Amino acid sequence: MTSLFEEVAPSEDDNIPVRRVEVRLNGERRAAKVEPRLLLAHLIRQGFQLTGTHTGCDTTNCGACTVLFDGEPVKSCTMLAVQAHGHEVTTVEGLATASELHPIQEGFKDEHGLQCGFCTPGMMLAAKALLDHNPNPTEDDVRWALSGNLCRCTGYQNIVKAVLWAAEKLRDADPGAAEGGDE
Amino acid sequence: MTLDEVKIGGLGASRRRVEDNRFIRGKGNYVDDVVLPGMLHMEIVRSPLAHARIKKIDISGAYKIPGVRLVMTGEMMAARNLGWMPTLSYDTQAILATDKVRFQGQEVACVIADDPYIARDGCEAIVIEYEPLQPVVNPMQAVAPDAPLIRDDKVNQTDNIVFDWEVGDVIGTDQAFAEADVVSEIDMHYPRSHPSPIEACGSIADYDRSTSKLTVYMTTQAPHIIRAAVSLVAELPEHMIRIISPDLGGGFGNKVPVYPGYVMSILASILLEQPVKWIEDKSGNLISTGFGRDVYLKGQMALRNDGKILGVRMHTDSDHGAFFADAQPSKFKIGLMHSAFACYDIPNAHLTARGYYTNKAPGGVAYRCSFRVTEAMFFQERMVQAAADDLGMDQAEFRRKNFVRDDDFPHRTPFGFLTDSGQYEKCLDVGLEAIGYDDFLKQKEEAAARGRLLGIGISTMTEPLGAGNSREYDILGIKMFDSAELRVHMTGKAILRTGAKTQGQGHETTWAQIVAHELGIPAEDVVVEEGDTDTAPFGMGTYASRSTPVAGAAVSMVSRKIRAKSRKIAAHLLEVSEEDIDWELGRFYVRSAPDRGVTIQECAMAAYSNVPDGMEPGLENNAYYDPPNLTWPFACYIATVEVDPLTGVWDVLRVVAVDDCGVRINPMIVEGQIMGGLTEAYAMANMQFITFDADGNCVGGNYMDYLLPTAWETPGFELHEVVTPCPHHPIGAKGIGECATVGGPAAFVNAVIDALKGTGVRNIDMPLLPDRVYEAVTQHHDVSGAPPVKTD
Incomplete structure (x- = not known):
């Protein structure tokens, strides 16, 4: 290979x-x-x-x-x-396992957080890094964490919603984690 | 029981996107992801100078590098009659420079090697001697007495003027100005901008000598036009050319033209008989490929004291760069600039337009707009605000007074278009209500008393989307219609192909919804394919918001043809005459016995197993749709801002958008298009532009200099809707992809200018960078964003 x-x-x-x-x-x-x-x-x-x-x-x-x-x-x-x-x-x-998508991936689809899809992988990984550190991000936290990633199609609003959607889903799946994070 | 249309993913369903399933897994298939066996890589040597004679090119160093297979120069291309190629506006463009370079970043040579790193090494080893010539960087310089002739390659070209063009009624307009109480005037510049999709351009040409077939994977929004162009330029038979436009990482008009890189990769593949991949870097994309805008306006409005607009005069000076390569209908030299003022009831208007050659990259593409409509609507709404200010009238009332009324459609615009429908005043009211107009005016006054500068900007416009009709609209003589082909399989599942090409708009999702609406076949049972000229029916591609108005209409029409045949099959299955059956979504039934019916799926099965005598079996068809008119969506965008006079920084407080794009196929996707468009509008108003220094060096050749907004600075958007179905579109839809980019910028600029009311500042050219705003506020004068004029 x-x-x-x-x-x-x-x-x-x-x-x-x-x-x-x-x-x-x-x-x-x-x-x-x-x-x-x-x-x-x-x-x-x-x-x-x-x-x-x-x-x-x-x-x-x-x-x-x-x-x-x-x-x-x-x-x-x-x-x-x-x-x-x-x-x-x-x-x-x-990001995904063989059987299921990561909640960030689900969030991007559910909130229409992508259009051409070219920036999407980078956006999702930047979002994952944020949520790994901070399970309870505010909208501003998300916007700041994604400010190193450019998107020309969606205009960010739905991307931010997608990340917040994923954060909520992750918290629901593991209520203990919401207390954690390193921030 | 009647099917629930939303449940089957029909019209009005915010269906989640089919294409996302691969994109969120990183399984998209963009041009750079395609790998062919034995593939070589091409890189381009670009001119460092804006205007210079090429004295000598020494390519010997490149051939000394192991892994370099081929070096091509203009001389070699010219020897094969490929030195120049036609542009989309009946001009010519150099493929590789032969005589001289005419803009910084122009393609001078290219290297094909085993991998892109070696190709770059090869480029570095090529030595080129230039003799610098005086550069021309704007229209004023282009017509200066000592201006050098840029296009000395063209016989009969004695100056730097591309065209002079006019439209409208000069006598009636003069009369209107003679009768005016007030004449409002404003000059401005809509700066050069670059569409800048995150994915740059690229191609993989694969010429197979054994079959004589050329396959090209290419970042193109219009694969069929490219096939025709390649056939003509490379003199290859059209049926031996297959253009495949796979997933596109955005387009916004940038991926409509034919670029030298595509042509060079094709020639290299023919010469080497191996696949050749060219992936443009970002800098190459920004400095050499199709830009948008770069137009100066002198605008005048004849006004009556009561606020009625009597007439409009516009003169535009447009900077086209070194080659006239605008992607636009051939009849109109400055695109659809004359669609300006279409939403206002104005009896007389006259537009003169002059185009100029300069030492800048060619382009003039429809950057997220319908052929210069962005400039038209920006100029319109800036002129409207200036006029309202000159009359001392409220800007909302001024618009209301001059709007075309709801019962006045179809309406002939002052420049001759026919608008189809709208509820302009209602949209304005929804917007004013949403923003809390009266409250904001009070807040603004209170803030002013404390030295704070608040402003509100309105932009209202209707724009022509969805070219053709084919009587008026063509590109290089090819008429602007579009197509769809639908095959329904025996189990009732289907494949749909169209001549459009999605690049993020979600065609794979929405076209299936139109089929669901017309046939009752669930959207998830319809797969959509586009972008392969060997399989898709001929179409003009996706740009200028034309997909839903034209290809989308074709999807409806082909579905109706399928339904018509299915009706005959249903009559046969139900053993009644065709006249005795009725249609409800997904099912034919006997009118007198509604319980007796057959589904569309049963008809599909019968089409392959039990057709009536004399009927051709199968259930497939195609449709070519030539629209009777453009569609005319309407939008009202309102922004509120606060300007800090000490720094010139301005912040957006709120943005309200009211869009009337007729019937919404997928509301989620429509809203996504609007938010994306508003972001680009904000970008152009705030930061995004390409400019040049006095030597013609492009300032903005990478993302460190070409500023695009991020999630951090982009404001939130509040969306509202009004629905006026398009009277001539089969499902009542209108274009929407670009409304917000077109109408949005004026809302932001009007808001900042409104905040500065009282300072004597009438205009600041975009982008409204803090230093420009600061200069305007402190010096109390208009600030031009025009590129520098060389004085020494």
Whole structure:
């Protein structure tokens, strides 16, 4: 599955150093040999063929490429793949289980929190990071947590509602968690 | 028992979206997600200068890099007769620059390599020598005595003027101005903006020598037009071209034109006989692809003292960049600018328009609007506010006095359009009531006494959505109708294809609802497909809010054809004559014995197993819909703001939107479109614009400089509705996708200007950045947002 990168990086012939990267991707151990300059977003998309992580702006502004890095949201288009070595990465493909959607995914659908769907994976992961830390967010908390993610279609109002919908659902499912969080 | 239409996902059901099931799982299929075996990657070298002669291009360095397969330059393209291509407005556009570069970011060379990183390395290794020429960055400079000729490639082009065009009644308008008590005047600039979908453009061209077939995955809102264009430009037979527009990460008009990158990837694939993928970066998208707006207005209104508008004069100077590439109906040079003032009863109007070439990117696309309608309605509503202020009249009353009345439809507008229906005053009343107009005026007065500046802005407008009819509307001669094809399978499930192309509007959900409404087949039993020219019927694509008015109507019409055939089958099954049966949703029954009936599903089964003698089996059909008129939705947007005179910062207090888009197919989706549009309206009023420095450098070439609002600053929106069914659309629907982008900006600007009333400031050009507002407040003068004029 990582052959693409072994194939296109002719390291021995051209003195390009090739590094081994091992990550825990959506809970599964994955490894690849990559050029040091390879971006994490490209390792995820082309290397591991998880195309739910999108690249929008290349400058860390739009957040379409947001993934969770050891549980924190990062923009994978401006992070090198080698920096992820030994870390945990969660992408949109890691949100749902085989049988059920994550409440954030349900919330986005139920509240019409997406239109073209391109920014959606990044939005949902930024939202997950928020709800993991703060199960009782206010509307302002949600707006602030998503302020690193741009959307051009929906106008945010329904995205914010979707996240609040998910927060409520998560609290209902686990009333104890509402007391928790780290904020 | 009659079916419950909402339960089967018919008209009026806020059905949750079908397409979301893949998007929320990260399983969308965007162009960049498509991987073909043996695929190569293309990257583009762009001009760093706005205007320069190309002296020399040395590509040898690129070929020294292992993995570089091909380098293409303008010279190579020209040798294959592909140096230039036609634009959507009967001009020509360079594919790769041959003689000189005419805007910063123009495509000069491209490199095809094993992976995109190597292709980038190849681009870096290409050395290009330029001889800088004087740049032209706005219309004033374009006609200065010493202006360089930008389009010296065109025979007979001796200046930088693209067109002169006029519409309306000059004599009647002069007469109206002669009789006016007051003439209100205002000059302004609607700045250049970029639609900027989060996904940039891209294509994967796959030419198969063995079958002579070219397949292109492409970010396009109009795949069939692209197929025709590729056929003409690349001289390939149309039936050997397959354009597939998969999921699109937004479009907003940006993905209508044919871009050089698409053409280069196609040629590269033909030359290399391997698939070639081109994925544009954000900067390339912002600096080189179709922009919107960039129009200067001189507006005049002839007024009677009692508030009646007697006539309007408009003159626009529009900046088209280096190539006239507006995506618009060919008959109208400045789009539908002359749809301005359609909601007001004005006897006379005259518009003159001049277009200019400049050293800026080409475009003039319909950025979330119906062909320059955004500029038209913004100018209209700013002129209306200025006129009300000049007369000392309340802005709501001024509008009310001049609205077209409910019983005056169809109404001929001063520029010749025919509006179809509306309840303008009712919409205004709903908006005023919702915002608490009178209370706010009191609050505003009280706040002023304490030195706080509150303002309220109103914007009311009707706009023409859903081009054609085909008599008046065409693009490059191709008439603007649209299509739908419906196949009902024997178990009553169905597949629907249309010539439109969704890019977030939710066609997969709403088209099935129209079928449910017409046939009683539950929406969940209908799958919708678009965007593949080998399977979808011919259509003009999705832009200018035309999907529901045109393709949506075609869905209704094809469903009715299916129903008509099913009726014959039902008569056969019920053993009565066709005249003796009636239809209720999903079922035919014998009029005299309503218990005797057959469902649409039973008819479908019979179509494949038990057709009457002489009837062709099967249950499928298609429809091409040529609308009799455009649809005319109406909107009233009201914003309240507070301006801080010490910093120039303004905050939105409330936004009320009243939209009348006729019958709503899926209210949830309609409201989503309105909120999205309002956000872009707020963006343009507040922060979003592309400008250029005196050397023609694009300021706004990435998201650090091109500001888009986030969830943090975007205000909340309060939505209301009025429903006036469209009299000529089969289900009474009108376009809605762009109303809020079109009508919204004036509400915000009018509100800020209203807050500054008394300071002597009549206008600040968008975006109303704090420094512009501060300058206006402190210097007591209008502030122009026009790009710089080089003086040295």
